[in-house]
Amino acid sequence: MSFNEQFDQHGTWRREFALRLKLLAEWMKDHDVLDAAVEERLRRLESQVRSDKVMVAFVAEFSRGKSELINAIFFAGYGRRIMPASAGRTTMCPTELGYDADVPPCLRLLPIETRLQTQALMEWRAVPEKWTRVDLDVNDPSQLALALEKVAEVRHVTKDEARALGFWNDENINDNPLVGSDGLVEVPKWRHALINIAHPLLRQGLVILDTPGLNAIGAEPELTVSLIPQAHAVVFILAADTGVTKSDLAIWREHLVTADDESISRLVVLNKIDTLWDALNSPEQVQAQIDRQRATSAEILGLPESQVIPVSAQKGLVAKVTRDRDLLQASRLPMLELALAEGVMGQRQMILRSAVAGGIAELRVEAGRAIHIRRRDLAEQMDELRGLRGKNASVIKHMRSRIEQEQAEFDTSGAKIHAVRSVHLKLLREVFNLLSTPTLKGELAELTHALKQPGIKLGVKKAYGQAFSRLREGLQKSQVISGEIHSMLVGSFKQLNAEFGFSLQAPKEPELVRFGHDLDLIERSHLQYLGVGNILKLSQPDFSERLVRALSTRLRVVFESALGEVELWNKSAASQLDAQLRERRRNFGRRLEAIERIQSAASGLDERIAEIDVQEVALNELDNKLTELTSHLAGAPLVPQQRPDAPVAVHGSLMGEPA
Template sequence: MMEATSVAAEGQTFNQRFDEYGQWREVFVKELQAFAQWLAERGLGSSAALERLARLQEQAFDDKITVAFVAEYSRGKSELINALFFSSYGRRIMPASAGRTTMCPTELTWDAARPPSVQLLPIETRKLSASLADWRLKGSSWLTVPIDARSADDVAKAVQRVTETTQVSQEEARRLGFWNDEDPADNPPLTPAGLVEVPRWRHAVINFPHPLLKKGLVILDTPGLNAIGAEPELTVSLLPQAQAVLFILGADTGVTRSDRQIWQEHLLRHIDAVGLRLIVLNKIDTLWDALTSKEEQAEQIRRQRHGVAQTLGVPVNHVLAVSAQKALVGKITRDAALVRASAIRQLESVLVDSLLGQRHLILHQSLLTGLAEISAEAQRLLGMRLRDLTEQSQEIAGLQGKNASARRSIRARLARERKEFDACVNKVLGLRAAQNKLLNQAFHELGGKTIKRELAELAAQLQGKMLTLGFQKPYLKTFARLQEVLEGSQDIAGQIQRMLAESYVSLNTEFGFSLAAPATLDLSAFKADLQKIAESNRHMFSVGNAFKMSSGEFADRLVAAIAMRLRAVFEAAANEMELWSKASTAQLDIQLKERRHNFVVRSETIERIQQADLDLGTRLRELDDRLIDVRQDQLQLQRRSEALAQTVHDAGRALQAAAQAHSDPA
């Protein structure tokens, strides 16, 4: 029987820190919810502000952290996953025995909406152009193997399915991307029947309620060079977007030709991507023997780390040496000395502290920016309420001892102000129409049809053609046109911002609003993302990749994978623009609502006073009470905002301090 509480046996270095980060996110989400409820109860939250808070809650709660493990076969990659995450279950979960290894890219994650299972996508789907993202939406195309999450044996048995292979003809292997006539040295051996053994599955998703997976960890286990190179979505999308990539080498083999090829073709291009990139020199136990002292062994490992760092062109503190097998055995048998000798704790510390510190830095900036904008909007509204209540109090106080003529004069003034307000509303409606027209123009350009049109043209040029040295030109032109789309959207946002700023000055002057000029929308991050995608995949369209690209299926899969990345960028840009637009006009909407309510209250008050139905002193006391309430709300808003910001700061400082403590594992 496998109990979730048994995770306590792990030794805590990785699990406890990750769990603490997950707990912080859960607590912070609850605090955000309480803040949103408080704003709503006091009428301080515009629809845009509440939507922004909901997105911040979702971002904090659903923040996924993907750790990808990349290696050639027989480097101990699956054993390392077992040692890091699954030792508490008393046995191997990922297949790591001789001759039985992961044959297809495998994701370990947890989705509470689905039962525990292993989902397997048949390798034959590679012959179709749909991307993995498209196949994820077609559940019936996957083989689903249910698992009993309470039984380690049942989980391991189900996961064993990722090792399955099938035999196909050379032609079929060529179409699937496992046979290369131009580089026969990397081709798998033929069976006696002249067939080629290939993975049975294209992709696997293991939905498993491991405590760390529940907290948002996603583990990506990738197979060797052939499988990586044949699946564009891995190198175009999954690996570049992973928050941490561990490239595993063998201490017994060093950096082999295929290791170097994986590094240069699939990882080096993304070394500047957001995330942690570590080299793990595994199997250091092969250097242990009775004839060498511990000092000599340590010196051998030091030399190997420096040699690997020099060969791959990375800082030596990015190369860590471990023994995954000894770490797993030591953890299961509770042999503390063996665990220490395996050096797994150092890797755990560097991984969790650097990774979580980095993730929190990104979350930190987003949370603080969003909170500051929401708080500023609410404070402006409270300031407007304070001003209106003060004016009402002065207006009512001025009626004391006055005759009916004075009251009629106030009613006439209210009527004039109401007429002016109606003119203001008409002006705002015209402003909104002009804004929506510009927005729709931007959304049209940022929509999926633009990407589909551009990549369809690129795909058409790939069909039936061998690549030439000049073929990168249309590829780069495609991205240049897409950059122009983002720049055009940036220009439209600038037009909207200038139009709103000018209109707000006019509304403040003519009608007494307290509108602040909207912030400028900055889409430069999305332009940078687009540039990274273009540069990191440029080599796919070079003459060196001509043979692969001559396969229509591979070219289609490559274009589909790039399209998926581009859709994500453009959708994010459109969402950011929509939220910015809503936030830019939210203050106007809520101040219009307040002004309208103010007219109703003032009119009713004057009417009741006119009919002797309301005592002036009573009304003045009511207004004084409301003024006190508003001032208290101002203080409460400031305290709540500062408390939320402090929570974010405190978590960030703790994570950064831990990361700095492990910044140089050399």
Template sequence: MSFNQEFDEHSAWRRERARHLQTLAGWLERRDLLDAGARERLAQLQERLASDKVMVAFVAEFSRGKSELINAVFFAGYGRRIMPASAGRTTMCPTELGYDADLPPCLRLLPIETRLQPQSLMEWRSAPHQWERIDLDVNDPSQLAQAIEKVAEVRRVTQEEARALGFWHDEQPDDNPLPGLDGLIEVPRWRHALINMAHPLLKQGLVILDTPGLNAIGAEPELTVSLLPQAHAVVFILAADAGVSKSDLVIWREHLAPSAEHGDSRLVVLNKIDTLWDDLTSPDDIEAQIARQRVQSAQVLGLAPQQVIAVSAQKGLLAKVRQDETLLAESRLPELERALADDVLAHRREILQAHVRTTLQQLRTEVGHLLHARTRELVEQIQELEALRGKNATVIRQMRLRIEQEQREFDAGGARIQAVRSVHLKHLKELFALLGANRIKADVAALAQALKQPGVKFGVKKVYAEAFRRLHGGLADAHRMAAEVQDMLAGAFRSLNAEYGFALQVPERLDLSRYAEELAEIEQSHLQYLGLTNVFRLAQPEFADRLAKAVLSRLRKLYEEASNEVELWNKAAASQLDAQLRERRKNFARRIEAVHRIQEAAGSLDERIAELQARLDDLQAEGDEWTRLTAEASLAEAMPSATPRPEVGLAAQQTASV
């Protein structure tokens, strides 16, 4: 299947998983088995399935056919080009294509002059009045394409302005753009573009990031330290006739290779293989040329040859528009689409499957223990009432007094349970402090100060390493603290289970190691800005300030995610205790009511035992049904998709959606 078809399947899979979780939540709610922790875990997972994004970033130097490739893979259903792809420079600023239901279809453009101000791109996103907005008519492909052409607009500025904007470097004259006859420099008119449109794939969660050439990438730290690392796949485009040029290699080494630990998420495309098609050259010779370019490009970039895919985006787009299967096969575009589907969507689904699987397992265990506790208490009640057969009123009254005494003793033990809570909350407060914003600021304070120093920043690499050493140390402390909280809870739960007959289970051990791995990736992704090749760019106050803000922004997001995971883990433990306390109090009330009814002759002993036996049978049926529901959810979770997909083409989907 093509990437578009695979994405449809992926979206159907997400919807089916969310439906199963909703069914489980409703079943638990109706039976008073859905505690606060389980409710939040299910809600978060359903939200994640509904709003999960898959970002594919396209990176290339100018004139590599990047925008044409985006048109061919994603927008051929419109029957024409949507992204500007004429000869020469096209997309001049980073462009994100996505869908937000709260916004009308529109193109938003951030002026390039905002680079002269200290705000980061993330901050500018929260200032919509600073962006120029153009409404899009998604029913009119011509208007859509014409409006999006604005991302190719340029300005002509003086050398001084170009230097201030980050497009002219006196220390690196070979990388500077050529001035015109009037001495002016051509620079992008816009700093960033956001396109919101109801394309079927975008509506289902696809985000496309179209990045311009080396100058624009290097001048925006947030691209390489925030946006590109977030991409689930990065497609790096080369020209098939030229292979890896000097500027291509700079982009790869400085901006892509440092964060390419997961090599299968980096695909290299040798585009424009149609330039090698030649009536004077045999097909075998053409194939040999393409094979050599693939192998040579892979060697230069340090990749496996299968990660370099040769295509013709222009012929692929033409073939899709004309529905020419022969030309489509010759363009080799389907090979790239299959690679994207296999590498991106399969990996994304594995991650989501792991979360669904973990949540189902936790729920199965927790609800199973709660059902077991209810069953045990019902059996004890039946045995308690069976012991009253043939007994007189005095014995019955004594039993009621004994139950009331047990209830008072249990309530008196609340102080001990509260003490467990207090110790638990004290440890949690210390844990959250290790992951809080104040701790981050303290750890990176010296780095922020070093980046603010004017001129060439000698020694900043050492300060950078020390800052991340402190951050890694703090995360290690948090990991140890989480283990201590876990051990403390395990001991307290064992004691409460023994004393009160609870069935408390400590949640699975909180593992913060993945955040340490992400922290290491963040550290690595910034290093290229601290080397000799960027020493003069780093000397620019505006650039250094943007870099500092980009680092801090990404760190904040990482630590917020870690804090949220701790909070969810805590609720899973606390809500379990609350649920069993609530069940025990209900059980006391039911036991007293049963004896009271017998005392008042409101119901015979046999009738009450029969009621409890019926409830026990219902509880057994609920247990069987819970086992069946979770088994079905687990089975469906492992299937590719349980929802049939109508056989319609992308063009038909687009017509229906717009």
């Protein structure tokens, strides 16, 4: 199964799963087992599955055939090239291809002049009026391809302008662009491009990141420290005729390889193997050349040879368009698609299944508590009613008085419950403060100051290390306070259970330490970036400012996620208390109603006992149905099962046709 086919089926599963979650929520609401915490967990699960994105970043020095490879894998169904892939340099700015249903089909371009300001790319995304928009006709491949050629547009500026934009460095002239006869320098016209089209794979959550060469990657910090590290897979393209060049190796070492990196997320494509096809050499000799280049490239990059895949993107595209199966096999494009399917999609599905299973297990526990409360209350009522058999009217009247007294005592217990909540919220506010954006900004203040200092910043690594140490300490302190809150909740719930017959159970405390792993990844991506080759760039104040803003943007996402875990934990504890208070008040009403019926009719006692029997049966059925529905969700295959008589899907394997 190719990457396109597997991704297609993954998208179908995600939509079906989200629909099942929605139906489960409606069923739970109809049966009154949907409290605030359960509803929030359902919402998060549905959002996680429905909006799950898979980003594949294509990285290469220019003229390696990167855009042609994207055309061959994803857009061959249009019958022509969609991404510009002519001779020479075509992708001048980082380009993201994705789909947002709230935005019409369009190409949005951020002017290169925005580099003169310090805002991070993430901030510019929130200012649509600053982008140049070109509407796209997805049903007209020619118009689509013509519009997308704008990502290759350039400007000619003076050296001073190029220096201000980050494309000219007086200390490292070898990496500078050529100066024309008019004394001007060629730079990209656009800083970033966003393409929004309803391609079948993009609709299902695929995001393609097409990056330009070394010079542009190094000039845009957010690419290096945010977008590329967050990609689920990076496809690094080399040319088969040249192998690993000096600039290729610079990109690989400075921007793509970090310590403890999951090598499965890195694929190297040895593109343009058709340049080695030679009528004067036998097929065996051609194959020997390809094998040598593959082995040498793997050794230089420190990868197993199986992760270096020889391909001819151009022949693969031609083969798909002309439906030439022999040429497609010769291009070896299916090998790359298979590697993407097994590596990227296999890994992504495994992570998503694990997250979904954990979420459903928590959902089942929380929803089961409401059923447990009702079952316990029914059992108490049944014991109470059976104890009245054969008793006279005065005993029944005394029972009514006792229930009313219990109700009055319970109504006056609000102060104790309020006290528990008050202490809980006071401690929580401390955690919220530790994980807040102002606190994050404060912890980065020293680093920001160090980066803004003029000249070469030899101590910048130390400043980074200290900043991340403080951030880890904040997470660890939050975890300690969460542990204290959890211990307090356990004790308070135990006391309330003993005093009022509740069955409160403190929810599992959030595992904030796991967000430390995200900090490690971010720190490594920065430290890798702060190598000797980038010291001169760091000496530029505007570049350093963009770097720290990119860092702040990414760290804010981590801390907001941690804060969300704490909020969900708080909601789970509060919802339990609310649910048991609500059920207890209902229970008092049902007990008093039963006593009134028993007093007014001799047969009332037996009728009420029979009703409770029926309610217990219904409650057991409700519990069994909840178990069945959640188990079905947890056990649902990630790839929908195909009927034996169903036609075999060919989408993407040969034709890659858009729907």
